[in-house]
Amino acid sequence: MAAGPVDPAGADTGDPMTQAQQTFDVVVIGGGAVGENAADRASRTGLHVALVESALVGGECSYWACMPSKVLLRPDAACEAARRTPGVRDPGDLDVAAVLARRDEITHRWDDSSQADWVAGAGLTLLRGHARFTGPRALVVESDDGTVEVEARHAVVVATGSLPTIPPVDGLAAARPWTSRDATSAQHVPARLAVLGGGVVACELATAFASLGSRVTVLVRGDALLAGAEPFAGAAVLASLRARGVRVVLGAQARRVHRDADGVHVTLDDEDVTADELLVATGRHPRTRDLGLETIDLEPGAPLEVDDALAVPGVPWLFAVGDVTGRTGTTHQGKYDARVAGDVVAARFGPDEAARRAEASAGPWSRYRASADHAAVPQVVFTQPEVAWVGLTERAARDAGLAVRTVAYELADVAGASVISPDYAGRAQLVLDTARDDVVVGATFVGPDAAEMLHAATIAVVGELPLARLWHAVPSYPTVSEVWLRFAESAGL
Incomplete structure (x- = not known):
């Protein structure tokens, strides 16, 4: 097991904020969902990991983005489903106070105590404050309780997310x-x-x-x-x-x-x-302007460019995950990044010599050579109707030089949709790479609960599956997912 945090005299300390200087094996900057995942995975081979957060542990998704926004959207979606269903009374207008109260409940009223308890239970050290680089693997963490100098023996992972962009409109x-x-x-x-x-x-x-x-x-x-x-x-x-x-x-x-x-x-x-x-x-932009990146010869305000192991090229101890890289803008994809980076850090710097040798001989972390953030980023828009897509759109595929064709189908014509409602409306489309026997490279679904149909398409894109192979994946009847059979028939199979 790697040593715990130490003070300048070398004595082991229990509370990292009681001393002016602390040392950890790995420091993760940003305690949102992405940073939490990176820290947890990095600690799994015995590395001692600090998680630094200046606001609420759990970050944007838990308190201001994915979770509260979906709670605000769900009541209307439920009402719309009721109105489309024969025999169900119109539920009427929403109870606004109840909707906002549920939003407050799902965000724990912006109290991160439970998230902080999870951090402690995972064996991580939470440092509250704003982190800023002062040099290679060296940072200061500033808070109302004072300033602490922090050193990472092996690696730093930046997971600071992004900030809303305010356009330069006069007076805005x-x-x-x-x-x-x-x-x-x-x-x-x-x-x-x-x-x-x-x-x-x-x-x-x-x-x-x-x-x-x-x-x-x-x-x-x-x-x-x-x-x-x-x-x-x-x-x-x-x-x-x-x-x-x-x-x-x-x-x-x-x-x-x-x-x-x-x-x-x-x-x-x-x-x-x-x-x-x-x-x-x-839009949003990576949150890198106030990190002191100039002290390690990187550009403040710019995204942190990374390779498929989520490492910053030329800086062997520095990793970045999530929005801050400019490669992804969703929580789920950021958490994927974090798992990749955390596993790489755990193997590369952990005490397991066999894991280090395997990682070194594999080159750029072969387990993740086909990083899904390049080929199969899933996206859901929880509007009415919902919109869900993964991989390339037809235009993006053609712009990338692929020879593609599309197959589309009206979801209202699927038997499972007619069971749900006579007013069901929606459309689905696949983008197929004709040079590779119609491998699925993109898919879009529009309609009620379209998000629930997306993961099958994500698996198809990640697995680089041809539509002819998917013809053997028999969808249940009567479900809206029967559209996959209709895709195959429309493609001539």
């Missing part, structure tokens, strides 16, 4: 706009909400607040929603939002923003939009 920053954090933790529902952006966060939160009673206006700079998805997916969400009374303005260029007693005013080229709150959902 001064108008105190909401970010996604403000929206998912809001204690009131604004009568009027304007949303700047057309991506996942913008679409989800526009859906949620419209269901809670806000008059929502979505201002999209481009000509479509969900620009990274297949065009039919964005078109379905656009139609749904408009049917719900959400005003969506495409090609909207915000020129000026100001807040006064009447609300927030957004000046476009040809009109002014006024709302009680303005949510900015125009």
Whole structure:
């Protein structure tokens, strides 16, 4: 077992914050879901690992993103399912207070005690404060309790995530706009909400607040929603939002923003939009500006580029996982990164000599040579309808030089969909690499509960499976997943 934290005199200490200097085998900066996974996996061969967090342990996903946003969206989805089902009474309007109360419950009212208990139970050391590099494997952790110098004997893993991007629109920053954090933790529902952006966060939160009673206006700079998805997916969400009374303005260029007693005013080229709150959902950027990266010859504010072992090239002791790398923007994919990095650190620097020799002889961690974050990133948008996709869109595949064809099917024509509701609507599509016997390289599903159909496609893309092989994977009847049989038939099998 590696030694515990030590003070400058070399005495072992129990509390890492009681001394001015502490040493660990591995230091993970960022205690969100991604950092937790990296720290846990890195400790499994006996390395002593510190986890540094400046806010709440559990991070963005637990308190301000995935979990609270889905809680805000779920009641409306349940109501829609009821309305589509013959024989079920219309549940009526949502109980807004109950929805917000459930959101508060799922976030533990922004109390991270249970997460901190998990850290301790996993044998990790939690350091609360803001970490900043002062040199190779050397950091300071600053908090209200003081400053602690921290050294990593072997490795540092950066898992600091990302921050919302506020565009340089005249007056926008001064108008105190909401970010996604403000929206998912809001204690009131604004009568009027304007949303700047057309991506996942913008679409989800526009859906949620419209269901809670806000008059929502979505201002999209481009000509479509969900620009990274297949065009039919964005078109379905656009139609749904408009049917719900959400005003969506495409090609909207915000020129000026100001807040006064009447609300927030957004000046476009040809009109002014006024709302009680303005949510900015125009993207995120890696959180690296305030990490002291210049002390280790890296660029503050830039993503940390990594290889397939999640190591920073040229810096053998430094790893990065999750949003901070610029390669992924989802919690599930970030946690995958973290498991890869943690396993590499555990083998490369742990006390198990056999594991170290195996890792060294395998080159760039052969178990993960086909890192799924390159080929099969799954994404779900919990709008109505849900949108789920994995791998390449048709356009992305062609841009990558692949020879592809698509097979699509209307989900309403699947027997399992008709059982669910006579009003079921949706579409699914596969992107097939014709140069490799129709290997599945991408898939998109749009419809009620589409997220539940995605993992089969993710397995197909990761496994590089041809559609002819999937013809033998018999779907249960009557389920919506029978679309896989229809894909095969549409492809001529």
